Amino acid sequence: MNIRARLRTRRGDDFSLQVDLTLPGRGVTAIFGPSGCGKTTLLRAIAGLDPAVTGELRVGGETWQDAARRLPPHRRAVGYVFQEASLFPHLSVKANIEYGQKRIPLDQQRITVDDAVALLGLEKLLQRRPAQLSGGERQRVAIARALAVSPKILLMDEPLAALDLARKREIMPYLESLPRKLALPILYVSHSPGEVARLADEMVLLDNGRVHACGPTTEIFTRLDLPLAHGDKAAALIDAVVVAHDDRFALTALEFSGGRFLVSRKDLPIGHRARLRVIARDVSLTLERQRDTSILNIFDARIDALHREGASQMLVRLDVGGTALLSRITRKSCEALRLAPGKRVHAQVKTVALLA
Amino acid sequence: MPTPADLDALIVTLKLATLTTAILLLLGTPLAWWLAHSRWRFKALIEASIALPLVLPPTVLGFYLLMLLGAHGPAGRLMDTLGLEPLAFSFTGLVIGSVLYSLPFVVQPLQNAFAAIGPRPLEVAATLRAAPLDRFVTVVLPLARPGFVTATVLGFAHTVGEFGVVLMIGGNIPGETQVLSIAIYDHVEALEYGQAHWLSAGLLLFSFVLLLTVQGFNRRFSVLTP
Numbered sequence: 001m002n003i004r005a006r007l008r009t010r011r012g013d014d015f016s017l018q019v020d021l022t023l024p025g026r027g028v029t030a031i032f033g034p035s036g037c038g039k040t041t042l043l044r045a046i047a048g049l050d051p052a053v054t055g056e057l058r059v060g061g062e063t064w065q066d067a068a069r070r071l072p073p074h075r076r077a078v079g080y081v082f083q084e085a086s087l088f089p090h091l092s093v094k095a096n097i098e099y100g101q102k103r104i105p106l107d108q109q110r111i112t113v114d115d116a117v118a119l120l121g122l123e124k125l126l127q128r129r130p131a132q133l134s135g136g137e138r139q140r141v142a143i144a145r146a147l148a149v150s151p152k153i154l155l156m157d158e159p160l161a162a163l164d165l166a167r168k169r170e171i172m173p174y175l176e177s178l179p180r181k182l183a184l185p186i187l188y189v190s191h192s193p194g195e196v197a198r199l200a201d202e203m204v205l206l207d208n209g210r211v212h213a214c215g216p217t218t219e220i221f222t223r224l225d226l227p228l229a230h231g232d233k234a235a236a237l238i239d240a241v242v243v244a245h246d247d248r249f250a251l252t253a254l255e256f257s258g259g260r261f262l263v264s265r266k267d268l269p270i271g272h273r274a275r276l277r278v279i280a281r282d283v284s285l286t287l288e289r290q291r292d293t294s295i296l297n298i299f300d301a302r303i304d305a306l307h308r309e310g311a312s313q314m315l316v317r318l319d320v321g322g323t324a325l326l327s328r329i330t331r332k333s334c335e336a337l338r339l340a341p342g343k344r345v346h347a348q349v350k351t352v353a354l355l356a
Numbered sequence: 357m358p359t360p361a362d363l364d365a366l367i368v369t370l371k372l373a374t375l376t377t378a379i380l381l382l383l384g385t386p387l388a389w390w391l392a393h394s395r396w397r398f399k400a401l402i403e404a405s406i407a408l409p410l411v412l413p414p415t416v417l418g419f420y421l422l423m424l425l426g427a428h429g430p431a432g433r434l435m436d437t438l439g440l441e442p443l444a445f446s447f448t449g450l451v452i453g454s455v456l457y458s459l460p461f462v463v464q465p466l467q468n469a470f471a472a473i474g475p476r477p478l479e480v481a482a483t484l485r486a487a488p489l490d491r492f493v494t495v496v497l498p499l500a501r502p503g504f505v506t507a508t509v510l511g512f513a514h515t516v517g518e519f520g521v522v523l524m525i526g527g528n529i530p531g532e533t534q535v536l537s538i539a540i541y542d543h544v545e546a547l548e549y550g551q552a553h554w555l556s557a558g559l560l561l562f563s564f565v566l567l568l569t570v571q572g573f574n575r576r577f578s579v580l581t582p
Contacts, residue, residue, distance in 0.1 A: 049479050073482040080483035086476050090498040099494075100484030149484055 001025035001060035003153060003185060007045045009053040017041045017209040023187070023202070025060060028179050030200035030217065031189045038209040039189040040083075043155045046187070047080050048073035060152050077108070079146030081156040085138035087130035093141050094126040100149035109150050111182070116144040119181060120174055136167035140174060147182070154178075154186045160195060175199055176356045193228060197221065197237055197277055198355045222324035224307045224317055229326060234280040234315065236325045237355075242272040254354075258321030262296045263354055275355040280315060282350040283327035287337055289346050297349040301325065303341050306334070314339075318347055325349075358554050364531045365539040365555075372447070372535060373515040376454040380462040380511045381504070383455070388466035389496075407464070409457045418524025421453050425525060445527040450535075453521040461510040469503020470496065502574040509570045513563055 003023040010016045017038040023029050031039045045053040048064065048071060057065040064071045079100075087096050094113075101113050117123055120140040130138060139159055146154060159175070160168045176199065179186060190196050196203060196217060203220050205212040205228075213226055218237045221228050228234070240254035240261060250265040254274060261276060268274065289298065301318040309315045314334040318325040325347055339345070358366075391403060409417060425443040426432045432442040443449035473496060481491040497504075519537040526533035528542070536555055543552040 047483055049482065073479070074485050074487050076483075078483055080480070082476065082480065084476075086480045088477065088480070088495060088499075099481070099486075103485035103490075145484065 003060070004056070004058040005042075005046060007042070007053055007055040007057060007065075009041065009045055009050055011041065015041075015209060017045065019206075019209075019211050021204060021211060021214065023185065023204075025185050026179075026183055027201035028186045028188050028199050030196040030203040031187060031206055032191065032193075032196050032200075032203050033206035033212070034191060037206045039191070039206055040157055041209075042206065043080075043157050043187060043189055046153070047078045047155055048076050062152070074103075077149070077152040079149055079151035079154040081139075081142050081146050081154070081159045083158045083161050085130070085135075085142040087133075087138055087141055087145070089130050091130075092126070093122060093128050093130070093133070096130070096141055097122075097126075097145045097148050100145060104149055111147050111150045113148050116148040119147065119178065120144040134167070135163050136170040139163065139167075139171055143174070143178075147178075151184065154184055155189075156186065157189045158191070159188075160192075161190075172198065193221075193233065197235070198275070218324065222317060222326055224305050224315065229280075229315065229317075230307075230309065232281070234326055234328065236278045236280070236323075238276040238278065238323055238325075240274055240276055242266075242268045242270055242274060244270070256321075256323055258301075258323045258325075259299045261349075261352055263352055266354055277353045277355050278325060278349055279351070279353075280326035280328040282352075283318075283325060284348045284350070285316065285318075285327055285329060285333075285337065285339070285345045286348060287345060290348065293348070295348045295350060297352060299325070299347045299349070301345055301347040303339055303343045303345060305341055306339065318345070320347060359551065361530050361534075362536075362539055362551065362555060365534050365536050368447070368531065368533065369516055369535040369537075372450055372454060373512045375451055376458060376515045377462075377508055377511045379451070379455050380458060381508065384459065384462040384466055384507065384511075388463045389470055389492075391463070391467045392470035407460045410460050414457060414518065414520025415524060417457060418453060418521040421449070421456070421521065421525045425449050425452070444525050445529065445533065447526075447532055450522060450526040450533050453525045454515045454518060457518055457521045458511045458514045461514045462507040465503045465506040465510065466500065469500035469506075472503075473499045505570055505573050509566055513566055516559070517563070 002025040005019060005021045005023065008016065008018040015038070019042060031042060033039055041050065044050045046057060053065070055065065064076050088099065091099065097113055097116055101109070117126065120143055122140060122144055125133065125137060125141070130141070133141065143159065160171060163171070188199055200217045202215065203217045204214040205220060205226060213220055213223065218239060220226060222236050223229055238256050240256040242252060243255045243260070244253040245265060246253065251262045252264070252266045252268065254261045254263065254276065299320045301320045304317040304319045304324070307315045308331065309328065312331055314329055314331050316327040316329060316339065318327060327347060391399065422444055423429050424431050427436070427442045427444065432444065435442050443452060477495050477499060478491050481495045486494060517537060519541070522533070522535055523538060528534050528538050536559060540552050540555045543555070
C-alpha cells in the first residue's frame with residue numbers, strides 16, 4: 001500500500017501548489033521546506049480541508065479524490081495533528097481522545113483509545129480539561145486523539161513548532177516511538193533539519209509549491225545539488241544497527257554498510273536500529289591510513305563529488321561502502337592531496353552523534 | 357397590589373417574550389451562522405437591516421408594520437383574500453413585530469460567538485470524522501454557549517421591555533395584546549402611581565436578576581473561550 005498524490009491548488013494570485021508524489025505506505029516521510037513553500041497546503045489538500053484542490057489522491061488502494069469525486073474531510077481516514085494542539089476546550093482529555101474514535105465503524109478500529117493513551121503516556125491526565133495541561137501535554141493528547149481514529153495515514157503539521165525546547169524534548173521520544181510501534185505512514189511537516197534528521201525515513205523537499213526533490217532522508221541530506229548539504233551544519237545521516245557493547249572502554253559499536261562506528265556507550269539493545277549524524281566539518285581526509293591517531297572511526301572511502309564552498313572551503317561527498325558521508329576541508333588541502341572524483345581516501349570521523 | 361388586568365398583562369408579556377425568543381433562536385442561529393461565515397459582497401446590507409431596530413425609533417418600525425399588516429396594507433389584504441383575520445392588533449402581529457424588533461439582540465451575540473470560534477475546531481472535528489451537522493451540534497453549540505445565553509436573555513428582556521412597536525401594532529387589548537410596559541403607562545396616565553410602582557419595580561428587579569445570572573453563567577463557562 002502506498003500513497004499517490006497528484007494535487008494542485010491556488011492560494012491568491014501568487015502561490016500555487018502543484019505536486020505529483022508517490023509516498024511510501026509506512027514510515028515517516030518529512031515534508032520539508034521554508035515557510036510559505038506549501039507544506040501545510042499540501043497536508044490540508046490530502047486531508048480534504050481545502051475544497052479548491054483538484055487532482056487525484058489514492059491512499060492504500062482507496063480513492064479519496066479524482067476527476068469524478070472528492071471525499072469530504074470527514075470521510076477520509078486521516079489522523080491530523082495541527083501545529084497548535086487545538087483540543088476541544090469543553091471536553092476532558094478522555095472525551096477529546098474518544099471524539100473521533102466513537103465516529104468510526106467498529107470493524108475499522110485498529111488502534112483503541114487505550115492503545116493511543118498508552119502510546120502517548122496519558123494515563124494520568126484522562127480526567128483533566130485541556131486548560132489544565134501544559135503545552136507539551138496538550139500536543140500529546142492531540143496526537144493520541146488523531147491516532148484513535150485508526151487512520152490510514154497520520155498527518156502532522158509541525159507539531160513541535162509552537163513548543164519551547166524543553167517541551168520539544170518531552171515529546172520527541174513519543175514521536176520517535178510511533179513509527180516503530182505502528183504500521184502507519186506518517187507525513188511530518190517541518191522546517192527544522194534537526195527534527196527531520198531524527199524522525200524521517202523519506203523526505204520531500206518542497207519549494208514554492210513544487211517538489212524540489214524527494215527520496216531517502218540520508219540521501220537528500222548529502223546531495224550536493226540540494227541546500228541541506230551546504231552551510232555550516234551540513235551533515236551526513238547514517239542508519240546503523242547496534243552490534244556490540246564494549247564494557248571495558250564503555251563503548252558501543254554500530255554497524256552500517258561501510259563499516260563500524262564506535263561511540264560512547266549507549267544503553268540500547270543489540271539489534272536496535274539507530275541513526276547517526278556526522279557533521280561535514282568533523283570529517284577529515286587522508287591518503288594513507290593513519291596509525292598513530294586518537295581517532296577511532298576511520299573508513300575507506302571513494303570520492304564521489306566535490307563542490308566549492310565559498311573562497312576557502314571545499315565540500316567533498318564520499319561513498320563509504322554505499323553510504324554517503326560529507327567532509328568539509330580547505331581548498332588548499334584539497335589541492336595538496338589532489339582530490340578528484342573516483343580517488344580513494346580515508347575518512348577520519350572526529351565526532352559522531354547518535355540521534356535516535 | 358397588582359390588579360387582575362395587571363396579571364393578564366404579565367401573562368401576555370411572558371407568553372410574547374417566550375415565543376419571540378424561541379422564534380428568534382430558531383431563525384437567528386442559521387442567520388448568524390451565515391453572517392459569520394459568508395463572504396457574499398452584499399452581506400453588509402443584510403447586517404445593516406438586522407441592526408436597524410437598534411437605532412430606529414420603535415414607533416417608526418411599529419408604524420411601518422402597521423401599514424404592512426393593517427387591514428389596508430398588502431399583508432392585510434392578502435390575509436383578507438385568504439379569509440383570515442388581519443394581523444394588526446392581534447397577538448400574532450405582536451409576535452411578528454417583536455421578532456423584528458429584537459432580532460439584532462439575538463443575531464449579533466450569536467454571530468460574534470460563531471466568529472470567535474474560528475475555523476480550526478471545525479476542521480479538527482472534520483478530521484475526526486464528524487459530519488457537518490454533527491460538528492455544529494457537538495462543537496459549535498457548546499463553544500458558543502455564552503453567546504446563546506446572552507442572545508436568549510437579551511432577546512427575552514428586550515421583548516419584555518418593548519413599548520413603541522407593541523403600542524403601534526398591538527393596540528392595547530387587555531388579555532390579548534396588552535403587555536406590562538403598556539399597563540404601566542396606563543397606570544401612570546390614570547395617576548395610579550402605586551400600581552405603576554408595583555409593576556415597574558418588578559420589571560426592574562427582573563431585569564437586574566436576569567443580567568446578574570447571565571454574567572455569572574458566562575463567567576462559569578469562560579473556560580470554554582480561552
